[in-house]
Amino acid sequence: MRLVLERFTHNALALLAVTTILFFMFRLMPGTPLAAFINENLNADQQQAMLEQFGLDKPMWQQYGIYLGNLLTGQMGLSFFQRRPVTDILLEVLPNSVILTLTSLIIAYIFGVLAGAWLAWKRGSWIERVAVPVVLATRAAPEFWIGMVLLAFLSFHLGWFPSGGASSPGLAYTSNWGRIFSFDYLQHLALPVITLALYLQGLPLLLMRSNMLEVMHEEFVTMARMKGLSEWRIVIGHAARNALLPVVTAFALGVGLSMGGNVVIETVFSWPGIGRMLVQAVSVHDYPLAQGAFLMIALVLALMNFVADLLYMVLDPRVSHGRKG
Amino acid sequence: MAERAEPLVAPGWRLSPVVRRMLAMPLRDPFAFTGVLIYLLFAAVALFADQLAPTDPMEILFTKAGKVAANLGPSAEFPLGTTNLGRDIYAQLIHGTRSALAVGLSAAAIVATVGTVVGLVSGYFGGWVDALLMRVADMALSLPFLPFVIVLTGFLGADTRNIVLAVALLLWPNSARVIRSQVLSLRERAYVEAARVTGASQARILFVHIAPNILPLSFVYAAIAIGWAIITEASVNFLGFGDPTSVSWGMMLQDAFTSQALSRGQYAWFVPPGICIILVVVAGFFISRGYEEVFMPRLRGR
Amino acid sequence: MTHAPVLSVEDLQIHYRTRDGVARAVDGASFVVPEGRIVGLVGESGCGKTTAVRAVMGVLAENGWRAGGKVVFKGQSIDASNTRPLLWRDIAYVPQSAMSSLDPVYTVGAQVVEVLTKRGGASRAVAKARAAELFDLVGLSERRLADYPHQFSGGMRQRAAIAMALALEPSLLLADEPVTALDVIVQRQILDMLRDLQQRLRLSMVMVTHDISVVAYLCDEVVVMYAGQVVESGPVREVLARPRHPYTMGLRNAFPDLLSNAMELVPIHGSPPDLREPLAGCRFAPRCPFVQPACTAGDFPAALNGGHLSACRRDGEADAIRIAALDPETWQRSSNSAMS
Numbered sequence: 001m002r003l004v005l006e007r008f009t010h011n012a013l014a015l016l017a018v019t020t021i022l023f024f025m026f027r028l029m030p031g032t033p034l035a036a037f038i039n040e041n042l043n044a045d046q047q048q049a050m051l052e053q054f055g056l057d058k059p060m061w062q063q064y065g066i067y068l069g070n071l072l073t074g075q076m077g078l079s080f081f082q083r084r085p086v087t088d089i090l091l092e093v094l095p096n097s098v099i100l101t102l103t104s105l106i107i108a109y110i111f112g113v114l115a116g117a118w119l120a121w122k123r124g125s126w127i128e129r130v131a132v133p134v135v136l137a138t139r140a141a142p143e144f145w146i147g148m149v150l151l152a153f154l155s156f157h158l159g160w161f162p163s164g165g166a167s168s169p170g171l172a173y174t175s176n177w178g179r180i181f182s183f184d185y186l187q188h189l190a191l192p193v194i195t196l197a198l199y200l201q202g203l204p205l206l207l208m209r210s211n212m213l214e215v216m217h218e219e220f221v222t223m224a225r226m227k228g229l230s231e232w233r234i235v236i237g238h239a240a241r242n243a244l245l246p247v248v249t250a251f252a253l254g255v256g257l258s259m260g261g262n263v264v265i266e267t268v269f270s271w272p273g274i275g276r277m278l279v280q281a282v283s284v285h286d287y288p289l290a291q292g293a294f295l296m297i298a299l300v301l302a303l304m305n306f307v308a309d310l311l312y313m314v315l316d317p318r319v320s321h322g323r324k325g
Numbered sequence: 326m327a328e329r330a331e332p333l334v335a336p337g338w339r340l341s342p343v344v345r346r347m348l349a350m351p352l353r354d355p356f357a358f359t360g361v362l363i364y365l366l367f368a369a370v371a372l373f374a375d376q377l378a379p380t381d382p383m384e385i386l387f388t389k390a391g392k393v394a395a396n397l398g399p400s401a402e403f404p405l406g407t408t409n410l411g412r413d414i415y416a417q418l419i420h421g422t423r424s425a426l427a428v429g430l431s432a433a434a435i436v437a438t439v440g441t442v443v444g445l446v447s448g449y450f451g452g453w454v455d456a457l458l459m460r461v462a463d464m465a466l467s468l469p470f471l472p473f474v475i476v477l478t479g480f481l482g483a484d485t486r487n488i489v490l491a492v493a494l495l496l497w498p499n500s501a502r503v504i505r506s507q508v509l510s511l512r513e514r515a516y517v518e519a520a521r522v523t524g525a526s527q528a529r530i531l532f533v534h535i536a537p538n539i540l541p542l543s544f545v546y547a548a549i550a551i552g553w554a555i556i557t558e559a560s561v562n563f564l565g566f567g568d569p570t571s572v573s574w575g576m577m578l579q580d581a582f583t584s585q586a587l588s589r590g591q592y593a594w595f596v597p598p599g600i601c602i603i604l605v606v607v608a609g610f611f612i613s614r615g616y617e618e619v620f621m622p623r624l625r626g627r
Numbered sequence: 628m629t630h631a632p633v634l635s636v637e638d639l640q641i642h643y644r645t646r647d648g649v650a651r652a653v654d655g656a657s658f659v660v661p662e663g664r665i666v667g668l669v670g671e672s673g674c675g676k677t678t679a680v681r682a683v684m685g686v687l688a689e690n691g692w693r694a695g696g697k698v699v700f701k702g703q704s705i706d707a708s709n710t711r712p713l714l715w716r717d718i719a720y721v722p723q724s725a726m727s728s729l730d731p732v733y734t735v736g737a738q739v740v741e742v743l744t745k746r747g748g749a750s751r752a753v754a755k756a757r758a759a760e761l762f763d764l765v766g767l768s769e770r771r772l773a774d775y776p777h778q779f780s781g782g783m784r785q786r787a788a789i790a791m792a793l794a795l796e797p798s799l800l801l802a803d804e805p806v807t808a809l810d811v812i813v814q815r816q817i818l819d820m821l822r823d824l825q826q827r828l829r830l831s832m833v834m835v836t837h838d839i840s841v842v843a844y845l846c847d848e849v850v851v852m853y854a855g856q857v858v859e860s861g862p863v864r865e866v867l868a869r870p871r872h873p874y875t876m877g878l879r880n881a882f883p884d885l886l887s888n889a890m891e892l893v894p895i896h897g898s899p900p901d902l903r904e905p906l907a908g909c910r911f912a913p914r915c916p917f918v919q920p921a922c923t924a925g926d927f928p929a930a931l932n933g934g935h936l937s938a939c940r941r942d943g944e945a946d947a948i949r950i951a952a953l954d955p956e957t958w959q960r961s962s963n964s965a966m967s
Binding site for chain 3: 218219220222223224225226227228229230233238241242245316317318321
């Protein structure tokens with residue numbers, strides 16, 4: 001329990017540090033310090049409201065405190081160009097990013113784990129010697145380039161998939177769940193997910209393979225052999241079970257990292273998620289929206305780091321069960 | 326961690342077995358050798374770019390009829406065709422090598438230097454210095470990578486140097502951490518103790534005994550950093566935050582994307598830059614894996 | 628003795644493929660385990676004792692193989708292809724370090740039950756009850772079955788390993804340095820327990836160790852190995868009181884508490900030969916104070932006196948050599964001529 005608290009504090013402090021860095025970064029940007037939250041696009045009432053809410057006439061340190069307080073209540077200012085609360089905008093697009101990330105990661109990890117274990121099994125064969133560089137190549141390719149190639153071939157050329165966005169225009173749905181599970185949405189989701197999964201599978205594959213190779217040399221695997229246990233039991237029940245531990249934590253970390261990295265995928269496929277929102281906000285200098293999007297991504301990262309720590313603690317008996325006499 | 330009984334270095338370590346082993350590594354590892362070849366190839370291309378592609382990559386070219394030579398397919402004159410603004414794609418690809426190498430190498434140099442120094446200092450001296458440096462490292466690691474680079478370049482300006490800076494800022498913690506833990510274990514080694522007992526100065530111990538043993542690690546992370554930097558630079562360019570006047574593979578991809586090359590099926594435009602990126606990054610992977618073997622030799626099924 | 632040996636190893640050869648050539652880890656070793664006896668297999672690190680024992684179970688590293696010789700268990704010749712049915716049911720193994728021999732993510736009880744159900748065909752309920760019995764047998768509380776390996780102390784882990792080995796009631800127990808990693812007091816406890824179990828359950832045992840005092844304490848027979856070969860073997864009292872091979876004499880000198888007179892520690896200088904090189908004649912010759920040209924001239928048969936075997940060329944002069952070996956000076960003189 002003490003460990004949980006320690007990891008929570010650690011990640012919370014990291015998030016605080018990020019927030020602080022962000023705060024000062026935006027204040028130090030070219031333009032007046034007010035420019036972080038006020039812009040001529042907003043009407044006079046809105047400008048006044050922002051001035052008060054963020055204490056923009058007060059000293060820097062006070063502003064910082066107010067800023068943090070506002071964040072905790074979910075107040076991130078008004079978007080310059082959409083003229084409505086940043087929080088609302090972000091919450092609208094967040095589900096799209098989450099769905100994209102989770103779907104891709106799950107597919108990538110299931111494939112990666114199975115393929116990695118299989119490759120470890122095929123150790124020393126020509127399959128391994130060819131497969132490993134190929135997988136490395138998938139990790140070496142920029143995600144967006146994979147997306148571009150697939151888009152050109154599968155969408156524009158073959159017409160199997162739509163070329164962008166999350167939905168075809170003119171469609172209406174009764175509920176959010178109805179929208180997400182509609183064929184149209186899934187069809188739009190397919191290509192981004194394929195691209196992302198292709199890019200992401202390399203890590204779990206190589207990780208699982210290298211873990212399996214290490215574990216297979218462990219003494220307890222040799223012991224299992226001496227006991228005469230079946231190959232299946234040894235490889236799956238003992239080796240894989242041990243090798244899987246780091247992969248599970250990598251998954252959790254992957255969610256956090258992907259949210260940030262998906263920026264490019266969302267741009268290639270015009271997928272309306274947080275990443276794309278960040279890019280658009282930065283290019284038009286919509287500071288509040290850019291700040292908000294960045295913070296949300298950082299929040300997910302910190303949260304998933306914490307989840308990864310928790311998972312590791314729960315899954316490894318050496319950590320979850322302390323030493324006794 | 327390589328369990329060797331004898332210290333890997335003798336005084337005068339420039340020609341020590343460690344350095345020799347590191348330089349010779351690619352000769353033993355066919356993948357690393359391929360990686361080095363690829364690097365050399367690209368370096369050569371960058372060096373002789375002007376000879377290999379005499380055309381100005383940014384120059385808008387015209388056909389004999391006086392029209393812009395736009396979206397031409399691959400031909401003898403234009404091996405990869407032209408962009409929608411009539412620029413020679415092949416020339417862009419060749420000249421783009423320079424930008425890639427510049428970004429990659431400078432980022433790698435910074436990451437390796439900072440990471441190594443921080444790792445050495447942190448691991449060897451410990452105490453509050455260590456705690457402070459590791460806190461800073463943690464902060465850098467909790468920043469989302471690409472978003473941070475985007476925000477930095479979006480607001481500070483589309484200068485390649487900003488990209489390199491951002492990449493270096495975010496990549497050094499990984500190498501610093503690993504090198505630090507290596508130094509921690511080396512500190513307790515017998516020959517380091519012996520050196521301390523015989524009155525060697527801190528600096529001497531650090532640079533003569535410990536540093537050479539972590540050098541392969543620095544190379545591992547340098548090789549990885551090259552790849553990361555190039556991909557990040559390409560990504561940032563692709564998103565439109567790069568310098569539009571400097572030729573790079575990322576800029577080519579962005580150009581292709583925004584001018585609908587995908588719907589026109591102009592594979593010759595956007596596939597080659599991606600292939601080049603893959604090659605350079607994979608080369609980095611191979612080389613770094615080669616050094617990992619030197620450092621942490623495992624039975625590779627031989 | 629009219630008992631047929633439960634295990635007979637004849638001229639066993641185990642080779643390993645290494646980066647720099649083929650290493651002959653075991654190069655013509657022969658020994659016998661009589662039924663119901665404890666045989667000590669002793670020698671320094673790298674002499675091939677662990678390899679030999681693992682080879683009996685047919686479990687070798689990826690780059691190792693049996694290049695020759697025979698292993699006969701209860702009259703049946705066994706090798707990697709037909710040992711599987713015997714594993715754990717007839718021949719069991721007690722590892723040196725139980726910590727790394729147990730899967731860290733399962734409870735110890737679960738691993739014992741696994742062996743009982745998967746190899747013994749028992750139902751889970753029966754297996755759980757039997758696991759509790761086994762723990763009781765080795766002096767561990769039944770509650771410990773629910774603990775993970777890292778929660779056990781060193782001595783307790785060894786007990787658990789022994790309990791695990793006895794699960795399917797094997798007739799032969801191969802113990803690979805089971806007490807090396809423990810402190811002296813716990814060592815005694817475990818050795819006493821082993822002797823007790825061996826008598827009660829009428830087990831045959833092979834005890835691999837580098838510590839000759841363990842052999843003296845526990846074993847009935849002793850087999851001394853050096854550089855992949857057996858250099859001396861026979862009943863323990865006989866071999867330790869009247870060794871016939873200089874190596875055994877040197878080993879004995881390294882454990883002065885075996886001898887009644889207070890003696891100083893006398894090391895044997897030099898180190899064992901590189902097993903990748905072809906070797907002719909006596910392998911101990913480079914370090915032997917009694918070496919003569921004939922010793923390295925070529926291979927020669929071992930000498931057998933009653934149940935006492937010795938591979939020394941000069942076996943005929945064993946008594947005189949033994950007296951000289953008691954003098955520390957003999958070994959110091961040899962260090963000048965020994966090749967390191």
